[in-house]
Each structure stands twice: as structure tokens, then as C-alpha cells.
Amino acid sequence: GAGVSQSPRYKVAKRGQDVALRCDPISGHVSLFWYQQALGQGPEFLTYFQNEAQLDKSGLPSDRFFAERPEGSVSTLKIQRTQQEDSAVYLCASSLGPGQGKVGEQFFGPGTRLTVL
Amino acid sequence: AQRVTQPEKLLSVFKGAPVELKCNYSYSGSPELFWYVQYSRQRLQLLLRHISRESIKGFTADLNKGETSFHLKKPFAQEEDSAMYYCALLTSGSRLTFGEGTQLTVNP
Numbered sequence: 169g170a171g172v173s174q175s176p177r178y179k180v181a182k183r184g185q186d187v188a189l190r191c192d193p194i195s196g197h198v199s200l201f202w203y204q205q206a207l208g209q210g211p212e213f214l215t216y217f218q219n220e221a222q223l224d225k226s227g228l229p230s231d232r233f234f235a236e237r238p239e240g241s242v243s244t245l246k247i248q249r250t251q252q253e254d255s256a257v258y259l260c261a262s263s264l265g266p267g268q269g270k271v272g273e274q275f276f277g278p279g280t281r282l283t284v285l
Numbered sequence: 286a287q288r289v290t291q292p293e294k295l296l297s298v299f300k301g302a303p304v305e306l307k308c309n310y311s312y313s314g315s316p317e318l319f320w321y322v323q324y325s326r327q328r329l330q331l332l333l334r335h336i337s338r339e340s341i342k343g344f345t346a347d348l349n350k351g352e353t354s355f356h357l358k359k360p361f362a363q364e365e366d367s368a369m370y371y372c373a374l375l376t377s378g379s380r381l382t383f384g385e386g387t388q389l390t391v392n393p
Contacts, residue, residue, distance in 0.1 A: 171328070172328075201379070201380065201381075203383075208294075208385070209385055209386075210289075210291075210371050210373075210383030210384050210385045210386050211329070211371070211381075211383045213380045213381065213382065216379060224377070224380060227380075259329070261329075263379070266379065270331070270334065270337075271317065271334070271336065271375070272317055272319045272331070272334055272373070272375045272379075272381065273331045273334070274331070274381065275330075276328045276329040276330065277328065278328055
């Protein structure tokens with residue numbers, strides 16, 4: 169079946185521009201996660217949704233970062249006034265939800281590579 | 286605070302040789318640990334979980350709470366094992382804390 173999809177796959181932004189990154193999770197997956205992966209580093213947690221509720225946003229690096237999942241399916245990560253340090257791959261992952269499936273198993277999308285000039 | 290450390294960024298072995306990818310963690314709670322793998326031009330995917338005590342593609346990993354380690358091992362490496370490997374710790378809620386990763390290259 170279809171896996172997690174993300175769009176766009178690549179995004180180049182000028183410093184100061186706003187960007188929006190989209191994630192389509194696997195159908196029926198309750199949990200959705202956003203991670204940021206800088207070059208040469210492991211993924212770092214940004215935020216977590218259970219259905220439409222944002223249960224954890226402690227990883228968002230600044231108030232320029234905002235995520236939403238209004239209908240409990242598609243999610244958008246928005247970055248306002250982008251800075252060069254925002255350049256990274258942004259990964260989205262989904263899972264069945266608490267108490268379902270294999271604990272800790274998250275299904276990852278291909279990522280969006282953001283380059284801020 | 287939780288932390289996962291993978292001391293080797295790069296690891297190179299010959300086909301048929303044993304391989305061990307090191308992972309150490311720091312966590313005040315009861316740890317649940319995982320290995321994720323990313324093959325070239327593919328997505329990050331789960332390889333194995335410590336709680337299931339399974340062997341996947343010949344890989345095993347044992348949780349050693351005394352040494353706070355979760356090293357990944359395979360007795361005979363294959364060329365198709367070449368990939369980036371990430372150790373991960375499940376922390377509050379369902380979030381994963383990843384290490385920096387180890388790029389494994391298996392030479393013919």
C-alpha cells in the first residue's frame with residue numbers, strides 16, 4: 169500500500185521567506201510525528217500529533233515553527249521568516265497509535281530537503 | 286535528559302566479517318530501544334526492537350542496562366548490509382530520540 173508521502177521533496181527559500189511542508193500519513197494512522205535532520209546528524213523530534221491534537225511540541229526550535237493537523241490526517245509544518253540554520257531535511261512519520269502495532273515502529277516519509285539561501 | 290550516543294560515524298568491514306555497531310544511551314526511565322536503518326535512496330525504516338528479542342536479517346541487539354548499551358551485531362556481514370544505521374530511544378509519549386548514526390560499508 170501507499171506509504172507516507174511528503175511534498176515538496178525539495179524546497180529552496182530565500183532567507184526571510186515563509187515555507188509550508190506537507191505530510192500525508194498512512195491511512196488510518198493516528199499518530200504523526202515531525203523530525204528535523206541536519207546534515208550528518210540523526211533525526212531530531214519536533215512535534216507529535218494524535219489525531220488532530222498536538223500533544224507534544226516541545227521540540228519546535230522557535231516560535232517561527234508551527235505545525236497543524238486540522239482533520240487528523242494531512243499535516244503541515246510551517247516555518248516563518250526562514251533562516252539559514254533552518255536548512256535541513258524535514259521528516260514526517262506516522263504510526264497506528266498508542267497501544268496498537270509494534271511499539272516504537274514509525275513509518276517514515278522520504279523527507280523534504282529545505283535549503284535556505 | 287535522554288541521550289543516544291553512537292561513537293562511530295563510519296564503519297567499514299569486509300564481507301563475511303563480524304560487525305558490531307555501538308550504541309549507548311542515557312535515560313532515567315525504563316528504556317525501550319530500537320535500531321532503524323536507511324539503505325541508499327530508501328526511507329528510514331525499523332530494523333529491530335529490543336523488546337521483541339528478534340533477529341532480523343541476521344542482526345541481533347541485546348539491551349545491557351548495566352552498561353547502558355544496545356549494540357547491534359551480525360556475525361557475517363553481507364554487502365547488502367551497507368547502510369546508515371540509527372539507534373533510537375523511545376521517550377516521553379511516543380517520541381524517538383535518535384543517535385547521530387553510523388554509516389556501515391561492507392566491502393567485497
